[in-house]
Amino acid sequence: MANTAQLLRRQSSRDIVLKSQKSIDQLELRELRGRLVTKEHGVSHHHHTSLHHHQPLYGATNQGFMSDAFDESSELEQDPPPFGSEASTSKAKAELVANASSAADQQDIVEGEKEGEERESWDSKIMFLLATIGYAVGLGNVWRFPYLAQKNGGGAFLVPYFIMLCIQGIPIFYLELAIGQRLRKGAIGVWSQVSPYLGGIGISSAVVSYIVALYYNTIIAWCLIYLLHSFESPLPWADCPTRLYKNFTYDHEPECVASSPTQFYWYRTTLQCSESVDLPENFNYHMAIALIVSWFLVYICMVQGITSSGKIVYMTAIFPYVVLIIFFFRGITLKGAADGVAHLFTPRWETLLDPVVWLEAGTQIFFSLGLAFGGLIAFSSYNPANNNCYRDAILVSLTNCGTSMFAGVVVFSVIGFKATATFDRCTEERNGLMAQNKTHNLPICDLQTELANSASGTGLAFIIFTEAINQFPGAQLWAVLFFLMLFTLGIDSQFGTLEGVVTSLVDMKLFPNLPKEYIVGALCFSCCLISMCFANGAGSYIFQLMDSFAGNFPLLIIALFECLSISYIYGVRRFSDDIEMMTGSRPNFYWMFCWKYLSPCAMVTILLASFYQLLTEGSSYPAWIGAKGASENQEWPHWCIVVAFFLILSSILWIPIVAVLRLCGIKVVEDSDPAWFPEAELREVHGIVPHEPTELERSIFCFNMDGTEGMCCPKYGLPEKSLEEEE
Numbered sequence: 001m002a003n004t005a006q007l008l009r010r011q012s013s014r015d016i017v018l019k020s021q022k023s024i025d026q027l028e029l030r031e032l033r034g035r036l037v038t039k040e041h042g043v044s045h046h047h048h049t050s051l052h053h054h055q056p057l058y059g060a061t062n063q064g065f066m067s068d069a070f071d072e073s074s075e076l077e078q079d080p081p082p083f084g085s086e087a088s089t090s091k092a093k094a095e096l097v098a099n100a101s102s103a104a105d106q107q108d109i110v111e112g113e114k115e116g117e118e119r120e121s122w123d124s125k126i127m128f129l130l131a132t133i134g135y136a137v138g139l140g141n142v143w144r145f146p147y148l149a150q151k152n153g154g155g156a157f158l159v160p161y162f163i164m165l166c167i168q169g170i171p172i173f174y175l176e177l178a179i180g181q182r183l184r185k186g187a188i189g190v191w192s193q194v195s196p197y198l199g200g201i202g203i204s205s206a207v208v209s210y211i212v213a214l215y216y217n218t219i220i221a222w223c224l225i226y227l228l229h230s231f232e233s234p235l236p237w238a239d240c241p242t243r244l245y246k247n248f249t250y251d252h253e254p255e256c257v258a259s260s261p262t263q264f265y266w267y268r269t270t271l272q273c274s275e276s277v278d279l280p281e282n283f284n285y286h287m288a289i290a291l292i293v294s295w296f297l298v299y300i301c302m303v304q305g306i307t308s309s310g311k312i313v314y315m316t317a318i319f320p321y322v323v324l325i326i327f328f329f330r331g332i333t334l335k336g337a338a339d340g341v342a343h344l345f346t347p348r349w350e351t352l353l354d355p356v357v358w359l360e361a362g363t364q365i366f367f368s369l370g371l372a373f374g375g376l377i378a379f380s381s382y383n384p385a386n387n388n389c390y391r392d393a394i395l396v397s398l399t400n401c402g403t404s405m406f407a408g409v410v411v412f413s414v415i416g417f418k419a420t421a422t423f424d425r426c427t428e429e430r431n432g433l434m435a436q437n438k439t440h441n442l443p444i445c446d447l448q449t450e451l452a453n454s455a456s457g458t459g460l461a462f463i464i465f466t467e468a469i470n471q472f473p474g475a476q477l478w479a480v481l482f483f484l485m486l487f488t489l490g491i492d493s494q495f496g497t498l499e500g501v502v503t504s505l506v507d508m509k510l511f512p513n514l515p516k517e518y519i520v521g522a523l524c525f526s527c528c529l530i531s532m533c534f535a536n537g538a539g540s541y542i543f544q545l546m547d548s549f550a551g552n553f554p555l556l557i558i559a560l561f562e563c564l565s566i567s568y569i570y571g572v573r574r575f576s577d578d579i580e581m582m583t584g585s586r587p588n589f590y591w592m593f594c595w596k597y598l599s600p601c602a603m604v605t606i607l608l609a610s611f612y613q614l615l616t617e618g619s620s621y622p623a624w625i626g627a628k629g630a631s632e633n634q635e636w637p638h639w640c641i642v643v644a645f646f647l648i649l650s651s652i653l654w655i656p657i658v659a660v661l662r663l664c665g666i667k668v669v670e671d672s673d674p675a676w677f678p679e680a681e682l683r684e685v686h687g688i689v690p691h692e693p694t695e696l697e698r699s700i701f702c703f704n705m706d707g708t709e710g711m712c713c714p715k716y717g718l719p720e721k722s723l724e725e726e727e
Contacts, residue, residue: 120382122382122383123311127314128379128383128387130314130318131313131379131495132379132392133317133396133400134317134492134495134496135376135492135495135496136368136369136370136396136399136400136493137317137320137399137400137489137492137493138489138492138493139219139461139489139490139493140367141404141407141489142407142461142486142489143458143460144368145364145407145408146344146411146412147457147460148361148364149408150412150451150452152357152361153347153348153350153351153352153357154343154344154345154346154347154348155345156349156352157361158405160357160361161361161365161401163361164358164361164365165365165397165401167594167598167602168362168365168366168598169365170393171591171594171598171599172369172371172559172563172599173371173376173393173396173397174389174390174393175562175566175575176371176372176376176377176562177376177389177393178389178390178578179377180377180378180379180381181380181381181383181385181389181582182582183381183675184385184675184676184677185381185503185507185675186202186206186374186378186503186504186506186507186508187201187205187378187500187503188202188206188507188508189508189675190202190377191562192669192671193672193674194569194570195565196662196667197662198658199662199669200654200657200668200669201558201562202669203504203654203658203668203669204554204557204558204651204652204655205372206500206505207651207654208373208550208555209373209374209375209497209498209501210523210527211546211550211647211651212373212497212550213494213497213498213501213527214530214546215531215534215542216490216493216494216497217291217294217298217490217494217531218531218534218539218543219458219486219490220294220298220487220494221287221290221534222290223486223487224293224487225270225286225287226462226466226479226483227483230476230480230483231480233476234475235469235475237262237264237265237266237269238261238470239261240252240257241253241256254629255268255627255629256629257629258628258629258630260467261467261470262462262464262466262467263463263629265466266463267626268626270286270462271284271287273540273623273624273626274536274538275624275625275626276538276541277542277545277623277634277637279537282536282537283535283536284535284539287534288535291532291534291535295527295528295531296524297491298498299524301491301495302495302498302499302502302520302524303517303520303521313492315488316489316491317492319484320488320489323481323482323484324403324407324410324485326481327414327478327481327482328409331409331410331413331417332413334413335417335421336417336418336419336420337413337416339416339420339451340413340414340416340417340451341409341413344408344409356613359606359609359613362602362606363552363606363610366555366556366559366606367551367555368400368404369397369400370496370497371555372555372558372559373496373500374501375496375497375500376496377503378496378499378500378502378504379496379499385582385678386583386584388583389579389583390587411460411465414469415451415464415465416451417468417471418464418468418471419447419450419451421471422450423446423447426443426445427445429443430442430445458540466479469482498520498523502516502519502523505523506519508670545621545636545640546647548619548644549644549647552610553607553610553648553652554647554651554652556603556606556607557652557655558651558652559603560600560603560607561655563596563599563600566595567595567596567600568596571709572592572596572701573707573709580686580688580691581679581682581683581686581688583686584686586691589697589700593700618635619635620635620636621633621634693705
């Protein structure tokens, strides 16, 4: 295995070096053409008013740089190079570039330009940050983290949560941003560039992103339904509906009386739930219409690529924080809010000895940051080459975790209010019965039990929280704000998930003559058709099946292979050199140790623990039993287990399949030229000199003095030429 990895790394290293020289040649042609265009601009401005010198800033193309150190436009205009300089030694090149400039308005048609064609770019740094924060901060921050925290030790849960953030979350987030910015392609293109045998990692990311986007949009459809009905007065889930009987008498729905108005509206009115996943029963037309509308909205927002979705994030990324702040100030003024927040953060230190707590902390960190979907790689590929991806990784990761804790305070202040109101009613009823000397079957009133009964996921959002909002003055306004916040949180994450798929398809050039908007349309249309399986009585159960299996295991396995590929194929030393070249600062020992050892070990541990838990405890789903007005756990039928395994294998099998077929000479992913990258200029501006490994790096990471990197020990593996020697 060591020799194989050395061969793969040596081959990919040589390819990068040889092709980077071609990129430098293209850069010289591009600079020469810029000078000619500038000179011609000054002579006959009225003939070429449409020609403008390329500005190396956000919004032009991502071939430019954010740093002013790369802004050569003024220097070129004020002090053009003398005739006979290196940039104009070839008259043939000058004529070629001048003809190209006059033939096409700002369009590169130099031979081989496809390798360096201009890529879409973010309009500004703030747009990229908002898009990435909106992608990472999703519904799980609002409805999953608070539940996990209070369930797994309250304040004590923050200990494993932040430890997993440091050893797993931020390192992989940093890795994906850096490799996307360096290789400037989507997930498939990036991992194929690392090694032709690793293209399956990108395909797996695209497949799992497609599957997750398929059912994730169902949540957006639910939010749209509730948002629409939030304008009604009174709210339709505030009271039980009445039924007309044959004797012309009215009474409340027995199912609603047995449960609650919010539960009845969720299970019976919105989902039209059957009592088993085997019984689809009826087609839910309201749900089907909501799904069509939600997919149409996603298409409209993504049709122009990051140009359109990037502008929309100004609203979708900021609005949830505005609503959370409003709910925060409303929540802390409610009776019982302090009890709810105290219940959330009161530490139970004994839970730290439970391995399940650590497992759930690691899983929450992993999925709340949106790792391994390919969306982060796609987003960072549109950044300038000298963007500080390290600072972005720290900022977005900490913002994500801070949002989770802030949302936990907001949610449990409202849950504390609801629990206190329920406790007060129970106490009043109990005191009334005792006043009548009725001491038999007295209700048991316990505030902590009410607080502990908070639900997770859809139950928290559509049942618990809506029941609390019913008791607010002006409930309609609060309902509109809440479900509009959930909608923006969901659609923001949907952009990033689908962008990973779209960018990979475009970069692979599977449909070279098809405009990007057509690809987005076909993708959304296919998802919309398949998502009709959620518009029936068993639709919510199918959603739970996909949510439980489609994303969890595949994403962990993909991220594990990402770490192993960078550490043992691409090389940690080479990767660190790339980051130093882009940002001007080299990753410290901690990040390299995480990429090579700590993060893979954490993911393997979570995977093994998850498989063990699944095998020993099994898997079930809560089925709604209308006659009882309650949910009952039922085992998944055999066909659902088969579907679950199909969902997992359809995502991860691409990794070995692509590698094996490549060994057999069959190319699933076609080879492509490296994207244009200003390597020489970055090295010059940052003053990069060859890094001499320290004694600690040589012993821990197997770095050799000649620039090679061993698998386990420097004396093993094939010798590899350094980059300087090959150049």
